[in-house]
Amino acid sequence: MTSRTIEVELSTPGLDARGNVRNFPLGVSRRPSESVNDDFGAERMLVNIGPQHPATHGVLRLVVELEGEAVKRVIPHIGYLHSGFEKLGEYRFYNQIIPLTDRTDYLSPMANNIAFALAVEKLMGIVITERCRLLRVIACEMSRIISHLVWVGTTGIDLGAYTPFLWTFDQRERIYNLQESWTGARLTTSVARVGGMMADIPEGWERGLRDFARTFPTTLREVDTMFTRNAIWCGRTQGIGAMSAEDAINYSLSGPMLRASGVDYDVRKDRPYLGYEEFDFDVPIGVHGDVYDRYRVRLEEMFQSVRIIEQALDTLRPGPVDVDDPRVTLPPKSRAMSDMEAMIYHFKQVMEGIKPPAGEVYLGVENPKGELGTYLVSDGTAKPVRWRIRPPSFLNLAALPKLCEGALLSDVIAINASIDIVMGEIDR
Amino acid sequence: MSEAHPDLVPGGAGAGDGATDGADTVTALRARFPDGFVRAVVMSGQTVVHVTKASAHAILEWLQQDPAQRFDYLTDLTCVEYRDPERPLEVVYQLRSLSRKADVRVKIPLDPQGPLDVQSVTDLWSGANWLEREAWDMFGVRFKDHPDLRRILMWEGYAEGFPLRKSFPLRGHWSRAEQTRQALDANPEAYYSLEELSIAEAYGELPADVRDRLAKAGKVLP
Missing domain, CATH: 1.10.645.10 (Cytochrome-c3 Hydrogenase, chain B)
Structure with missing residues (x-):
């Protein structure tokens, strides 16, 4: 199997002791460049965008597989706001x-x-x-x-x-x-x-x-x-x-x-x-x-x-807004308090739906x-x-x-x- | 199977409120797939066709590609489970023909106690990809030959079940304490999907400590 390097870069990668940009590896550490397959012009890496990122318009998480700056694959992850x-x-x-x-x-x-x-x-x-x-x-x-x-x-x-x-x-x-x-x-x-x-x-x-x-x-x-x-x-x-x-x-x-x-x-x-x-x-x-x-x-x-x-x-x-249908429209409160039938409709709708x-x-x-x-x-x-x-x-x-x-x-x-x-x- | 169950009230709610545009489709479908056709009903002026699991994919393909049908747009794909446990769980396809301005709803009845698996339609409509993932995530219906059948709204490794099944309690199978314990135990750093990890793995071997971490989080690489 050819082995290639893959990193996850956070938005603020920070610098290591030697002043180089520090990478946060996803599972594998940086390998020397000679091990990179020549078939690929550049190293591939996975970049994680979101879920807390203003450009993802909410809690969307995108994992982008990059070759240089070119996007090879985008994997969206959703569900962070799932409420059932x-x-x-x-x-x-x-x-x-x-x-x-x-x-x-x-x-x-x-x-x-x-x-x-x-x-x-x-x-x-x-x-x-x-x-x-x-x-x-x-x-x-x-x-x-x-x-x-x-x-x-x-x-x-x-x-x-x-x-x-x-x-x-x-x-x-x-x-x-x-x-x-x-x-x-x-x-x-x-x-x-x-x-x-x-x-x-x-x-x-x-x-x-x-x-x-x-x-x-x-x-x-x-x-x-x-x-x-x-x-x-x-x-x-x-x-x-x-x-x-x-x-x-x-x-x-x-x-x-x-x-x-x-x-x-x-x-x-x-x-x-x-x-x-x-x-x-x-x-x-x-x-x-x-x-x-x-x-x-x-x-x-x-x-x-x-x-x-x-x-x-x-x-x-001008005109009525609610439909005149006792199945779905509550009677006016004044009628519900004075008219038996209206009260029953009111009760049934509120209690039974x-x-x-x-x-x-x-x-x-x-x-x-x-x-x-x-x-x-x-x-x-x-x-x-x-x-x-x-x-x-x-x-x-x-x-x-x-x-x-x-x-x-x-x-x-x-x-x-x-x-x-x-x-x-x-x-x- | 569905013959043994009570029919949906044929012509129930709002039957006959306006013409249905699916009558021709039903006639043609019945003539072409006599074995796959189960029954058709009209509800709220909308045509619903029940088909068998075995011929569902062929029927959907025919609906999409037959020049007289041209249901080229998959509006929605979902499942319905009824409160009555005797009634089948249904996989529902809401199809539309943009050119003919016609709609039809196709349902596959499945035995909720039996294996829940149907053929994926991602080869016909690319839009079905996420819809089928959601149906799997929420109902546990397996879509055979789906390119990437993973949970979508719930996280990978979610072990409580399929939330939209009627057997799933509103607040979940586990107690609040158990849910909290599991959440605290979870290792969020391990939540890369298996697909992402397989990409990572393809580039080289994962170090032992990462493997350990993944194993602890209940993740096993394929």
Whole structure:
């Protein structure tokens, strides 16, 4: 067997007594260079990135096998944030699961809440009210904007651009304030309920959102000015981590990752839910499937989200938010205290929970990261037999070893950033 | 096997709420694989086809490649175990045809008491790689010919079982004290995966002290 040297380099290797960079060996010590096989131009080594590393966007651990600076193999390790949400869901009532959905993709919590509520409603055959539908569309598009803003900002930092991060987080803060005034929470919104929403929007909230929708594209155009024709940005992203349309489909990519590769597939257009077919918006499609195209797709999606929000605000009319269905909607407290029937419904819902009929449903929605699928199996009791989340960034991240073929170490950071992972939903 | 078990309520929840786009697929599948086809049901307007384990791979390959089907996109792959121990554990494939805008769900019923193994579909869809690893990790279903069937969410060497099985208690098989003891005993430095260690090993022999450390942590190199 040929013997080659392999080391694990930590981020701060330190120096030994002679002033040489110290290596932390993985199992083998450095051997003299004559023992290195000449077939390989350089020594190979394993470099460990993460799980505690800002460029891995959470607790992702990558083990990179390098030959010089060229990446030979990438081995992702996940599970550091595994919380067993799916198992926990089997022990909870349906509405009690909604707080768990906040914590999956915590960068777009409202969209997760709504995805789960929609699946239960499909299982029960509930048709939500018009106002609820529009509020959900608004919430989903707000989530898309904040998620993409985090993505643009942090990816900019990864590739050496700090200023746009401050701009995007400033704008993101405005949506977080709106979220807070609606739901009382900034991160763990739990905004949806089966058959409705936790609350109607407060007085004057629409004005705040209109103001945001009017002024926010200015920031997007500033980001566009900073990035789109920036030589450093283009050099770091164009042609990096490219994937063909066939591969993207074969790897089950979804969302901006799939569309950047030139596949015209958007759940909002192809499997419309929440009446998305009524809205006038475009779906940006990339050509090269590289990091740059993913950036362009996400930037354009934010402009389109603003369009959808404005249309939804134009058609939003006063009316009931919760569906009038005693199986899922609690009666008003005043009626529960005065009307026997209302009290019984209140009691049964709180004590026994919502009981969908036996059956199962899969519902995919277009989340900022890609297609978030909710697969629910019910046996007619108040707790699901199986609650499966199809996490979009789990499948997108699974393609990382393929995307990194032929890349350099610095590209791994750009490619990993371009996937837009959030470990909360990957590990669940 | 599945004939002996009660059917999923055919036309249960939301049956008939809208057309199903899978009727043609079911007809063609039944004609082509009379032995592999078990039954088809429609739930919430979605077509679910149950197939036997033996012909599942051939059926999935046909669904992917037949020009009239073209289910080119593996949306999801997971397992379902029911609370009723009599009911089979199911491996669930959620397929989609991007061009035809059609969906179909394929299920393989397995006896939860028997061996849980099915043929891997990583040769058809590369995206199945991690999904099958997760199904193995959480349910203990072995996928034959999978290139790299390792635990994915739980760590390598996790010995408590398969967390999403119904026989697995919510807080695990072991007591909190035992779990804490094991965690304190663990040697985090040894947590390089077998694959990484085999890379390391391919370059030279591991020194004795590392071998000892790995053996202590319960890791045996292949």
